[in-house]
Amino acid sequence: MSACTAEPIAFGKTKETTRIVIIGAGVSGIAAATRLLEQGFKNVQLFEAEDRIGGRINTIPFANSFIDLGAQWCHGEEGNVVYERVKDLDVLDRTGDFAGxxxxxxxxxxxxxxxxxxxxxxxxxxxxxxxEGSVGDAFTDSFWKDVGQQLDKAVAKEALDCLKRLICSEDACDHMSELSPRNFVNFAVTGGDLSWRKKGYWKFLSLLLNANEDQPGDQGILKGHVHLNRRIAEVNWSGDGEVTLRCWNGQIVSADHVICTVSLGVLKEKHKQLFVPDLPAAKVRSIEGLKLGTVNKFLLEFEEQPMPENIRGVAFLWLEEDLKELRGSQFFWLESVCNFHRVDRQPLLLEGWIIGAHARYMETLSEEKVLEGLLWLFRKFLKFTIPHPKNFLRSQWHSNPNFSGSYSFYPTYADELRTGRTDLGSPLVHVSGRPRIQFAGEASSRNHFSTVHGATESGWREADRLNEFYKGRAEN
Incomplete structure (x- = not known):
C-alpha cells in the first residue's frame, strides 16, 4: 500500500457517484450487489464469466421439475440467513436419511x-x-475404539473406508488425512439439512433479486447491472486511485471499489496473473493454505423408481480383493462413488455422489462412459436391477475454469501455514481506510464456509463495509 496518509485530491466520491465492480454473479456477488443498491449506491456493475448468474447455485429443468447441479440443501435453521428469508413461505422440508x-x-x-x-x-x-493431527487420525482411532470392534474385521475395514468417503463428500476433502479439526471446530452447526420443495435454490436467489421464480436466470433488480461472458483477465490496483480491470475480450473498466467473489479455486490458479501488483503475503498464504475440494453428483431419471419401496438409498463397501481388481480396471474411478439415494419429492430420480481425484477424472469421461461405469457398479453391488435411465446428468465443477472445484475446507496445510478464512476475507485498503479490493464468497466465511448462507453473509459483509465507509464520510 502507498505510504501516503491522505486521500488523493481526485477522490471525492459519494454513494451516487462512486463506481463499484463486483467480480462474479454467484450468490455472494448477488447478495453484495442487491444490498448495495438497497443502501443507495447507484453505480454497481457485476462482471460474470459464465453465460448465466448464480455461480455454484445452478437450478435447471430436469425430469419434469427442477434439480440443483450445485448447492442443494439449506443447512439448518439456527443462524442461517437463507432459512430466515424463506421460513414463512412453506418451501422447505426436512431431508430423509441418505444411505438406507x-x-x-x-x-x-x-x-x-x-x-x-x-x-x-x-x-x-x-x-x-x-x-493434534488430521480429522482422519481422530476418526480412525475413535472408530476402532467404538463400533469397529463390534464387526468382523474385514467388514469393519470396509465400513471405515465407506464412512470416510461419506464424510469427505460432506466436507469436500479428497481424503480425511488432509482435513483439519478446524473444519469441525470453526463451523457453526445450525441443525439438520432442509430440502427445497420446488424451484430448488433458485427460489432463494429469486427473493434476493426480486425476480420471477418461474424463470431461473431472471436478473430481477440487477437487470442492466450484470455483464455475462465477461471473465476478468487482470485487476490492476497499483497506486492509490482507481482500480483498472481488463476483461478477456479487451474491455477496460475503471472502479473505485472492487469486490472479488471468484471461487477459492480460481484464486489459487489465477491470483498471480490476475492481480497487479501481487497480493500481499498474508493474502497469498490464505489462498495457498485453504483448499477447494471436488464433489460431483450424478442424477438419473427412470420410467419408474428402481429402488425397492423400503430402501431410500445405498452406500458401497468394497471387499479387499474386489477393490484390488477394480483399481486395475477401466472403472477404477468408481472407488470414490460414495452413495446413491432417492431425491425428495421427485420419485423417478436417483442421485449419487463422487469425491476427490476420481471425481476430477470422471469429469474427463464422456457421459456414456460414466453411465456405463455406474450401471456396472449397480450390477456389482445390488441384488435388484437398476435399468438404463431415461435421462442422465453429472456435474463437472472442477474442470470448469470459472470454478475449479465445489466448496472449500480447512486442510492441515492451512494449520501449518497458520492462516485461515479471516486472512482471505480481509480487504485491501488505502491507508485512509477506503476499501479498494474486497473479497467475498463461501471460502471467506469463518463459521459458515462451504454453504450458501455463508456466501450470502460474506456478500452482505462487504456491502456493509462500503456502506459504513461512505456513512463515515457523510458524517465528516
Whole structure:
C-alpha cells in the first residue's frame, strides 16, 4: 500500500457517484450487489464469466421439475440467513436419511443394527479442539475404539473406508488425512439439512433479486447491472486511485471499489496473473493454505423408481480383493462413488455422489462412459436391477475454469501455514481506510464456509463495509 496518509485530491466520491465492480454473479456477488443498491449506491456493475448468474447455485429443468447441479440443501435453521428469508413461505422440508443400507461388493447387506450403529457413530463423531493431527487420525482411532470392534474385521475395514468417503463428500476433502479439526471446530452447526420443495435454490436467489421464480436466470433488480461472458483477465490496483480491470475480450473498466467473489479455486490458479501488483503475503498464504475440494453428483431419471419401496438409498463397501481388481480396471474411478439415494419429492430420480481425484477424472469421461461405469457398479453391488435411465446428468465443477472445484475446507496445510478464512476475507485498503479490493464468497466465511448462507453473509459483509465507509464520510 502507498505510504501516503491522505486521500488523493481526485477522490471525492459519494454513494451516487462512486463506481463499484463486483467480480462474479454467484450468490455472494448477488447478495453484495442487491444490498448495495438497497443502501443507495447507484453505480454497481457485476462482471460474470459464465453465460448465466448464480455461480455454484445452478437450478435447471430436469425430469419434469427442477434439480440443483450445485448447492442443494439449506443447512439448518439456527443462524442461517437463507432459512430466515424463506421460513414463512412453506418451501422447505426436512431431508430423509441418505444411505438406507450398506451393500458389500459381493452383494451381502449389513444388518439394520449394523447400519444404525455405523451411521450413529458417523453423525455423533466430534473432533476436540485440542486434537493434534488430521480429522482422519481422530476418526480412525475413535472408530476402532467404538463400533469397529463390534464387526468382523474385514467388514469393519470396509465400513471405515465407506464412512470416510461419506464424510469427505460432506466436507469436500479428497481424503480425511488432509482435513483439519478446524473444519469441525470453526463451523457453526445450525441443525439438520432442509430440502427445497420446488424451484430448488433458485427460489432463494429469486427473493434476493426480486425476480420471477418461474424463470431461473431472471436478473430481477440487477437487470442492466450484470455483464455475462465477461471473465476478468487482470485487476490492476497499483497506486492509490482507481482500480483498472481488463476483461478477456479487451474491455477496460475503471472502479473505485472492487469486490472479488471468484471461487477459492480460481484464486489459487489465477491470483498471480490476475492481480497487479501481487497480493500481499498474508493474502497469498490464505489462498495457498485453504483448499477447494471436488464433489460431483450424478442424477438419473427412470420410467419408474428402481429402488425397492423400503430402501431410500445405498452406500458401497468394497471387499479387499474386489477393490484390488477394480483399481486395475477401466472403472477404477468408481472407488470414490460414495452413495446413491432417492431425491425428495421427485420419485423417478436417483442421485449419487463422487469425491476427490476420481471425481476430477470422471469429469474427463464422456457421459456414456460414466453411465456405463455406474450401471456396472449397480450390477456389482445390488441384488435388484437398476435399468438404463431415461435421462442422465453429472456435474463437472472442477474442470470448469470459472470454478475449479465445489466448496472449500480447512486442510492441515492451512494449520501449518497458520492462516485461515479471516486472512482471505480481509480487504485491501488505502491507508485512509477506503476499501479498494474486497473479497467475498463461501471460502471467506469463518463459521459458515462451504454453504450458501455463508456466501450470502460474506456478500452482505462487504456491502456493509462500503456502506459504513461512505456513512463515515457523510458524517465528516
Amino acid at each position: 443400507y450398506f451393500a458389500r461388493s459381493n452383494k451381502d447387506i449389513l444388518t439394520s443394527d449394523q447400519y444404525k450403529a455405523l451411521m450413529e457413530f458417523k453423525d455423533e463423531f466430534e473432533v476436540k479442539s485440542d486434537f
